Amino acid sequence: MVGDAISHSVLPGIVIAYLVGSQTQSSLVLIGAAIFGVLTTIIIDFLYRKLKLQEDASIGLTFTWLFAFGVLLISFFAQGNVDLDQECVLFGELGLAFLDKIIIDGRLYGTKSIATLLPAFLLVLMFVVRGFKGFQLNAFQAEFAQTKGIKTGFWHFALMGMVSVVTVLSFESVGAILVVGFLVVPPATAYLLVNDLKRLHIFSLCIATLNILMGYFLALKLNVSISPTIITVSGVVFFLTFVFKTTKFRLFNSPRIPVK
């Protein structure tokens, strides 16, 4: 799980940004975190492809090492009463995201989360739509792409770069559980329903939106924390979809014609 790995391995980036900037300036911290996010994917890729380590071992090695390195950096350089841990810098809470307002000349222009995540969303969307063929081919069969002279490295790192930047940006606004959950659960649900890559993307977005709405209003109703409720709802939706799919399969599929 690369997203999970990134959530920990960006710590050194945050610490270094903090030491350079001497304040928890969020823009500098985000840049540091994003750099280490991309670096994480590069190291994982190197271990996996060049040193032929298993993928889970590569991920485990990379993020624990970088996380430990970040903790060491804190204890070396930020001793004493320094308010720095990745919880406070990086792990946002959806319920508090509205507090970071952008007010210019006394007018409200939205929250900081919207200001960072909306452009990121649009950029990623544009790139995925325009470069759909490249991502598709690279995901399906990178080796074949290589024989056609297509630069598979570019597509791999474009994808991984986007994952790490979006992960880091989203962590700050909505917190770890939502980011890691939403990297996986909506596409997994959509995967049960469709077998076309374009539709998979569209369904994922729709399912994610529905999950958020249901989870959010359920959390308000029950007066509980929002992020875990959304993920719980997402999980329930996934299992319901699975049950629906298997029973539908049994109900509507014509009986198998025996092969003579």
Place this chain on the structure above:
Amino acid sequence: MNSIEVHNLTVAYQQLPVLWDVDFELPKGQIIGIVGPNGSGKSTLLKAIMELVPLSSGYVKILDKSLDQMRKHVAYVPQRETVDWNFPASVRDVVKMGRYQPGRLFKRLTDLDNQLVDEAIEKVKLTPFANRQIGQLSGGQQQRVFIARALAQGADVYLMDEPFVGVDVATEKAIMDLLQAMRDEGKTIVVVHHDLQAVTANFDYLVLLNTRLIAHGAIGDVLTSENLQATYGGQLNLFAQLQQIIQEKDFPIREKGFEDK
């Protein structure tokens, strides 16, 4: 002009040579079989030609030019097991990938591209399955999807890695007919094949390989017992002996489910 030239090719995985000083020239417009036992470096040879594995020494030429100059003229058909067949893609989606070109990935496919894709699907007789998800196909149909993708590339030289593995006899025949039709259009087809069974008889030219090059040439000249002994070594011997024992002793080879036959 030769379709493919391989000179002094050596490929090693972690110090262990898989191909050793392989050197040959292949003719154009023929069906060429690369035959050898498991682990003899057949697939590696194709990968080396397509520059998918690093060469320890030697060089490869395709139609007298380097691969980078000739990429549009070579189509590579990988082994069927190398992809995840649950991938959300239809037959047409996969065949379309044959028309993807570096530098044109951000653009839409043209009408000509789509026409070539449809023609390729037609040629392998998968038109009724064009919109089906690739996981819902039989092994032989999946193999034909890969061949259709190669056809859509419109190449002159086709490199196919074990296209006859895991397909039934009828499909084997269908694929062979297709290859022969391609050859009659002047294409060169290089097929990696693991044994000397039926299909080999339909090849025009053979390369016998067992890490080293054993022999290459027109099929009649190459298939000598000496060459086969050198390629398959003890294995061939063992099978021959086993066959003899089965014949002599009427060895019971019936299995469960075949009691009546």
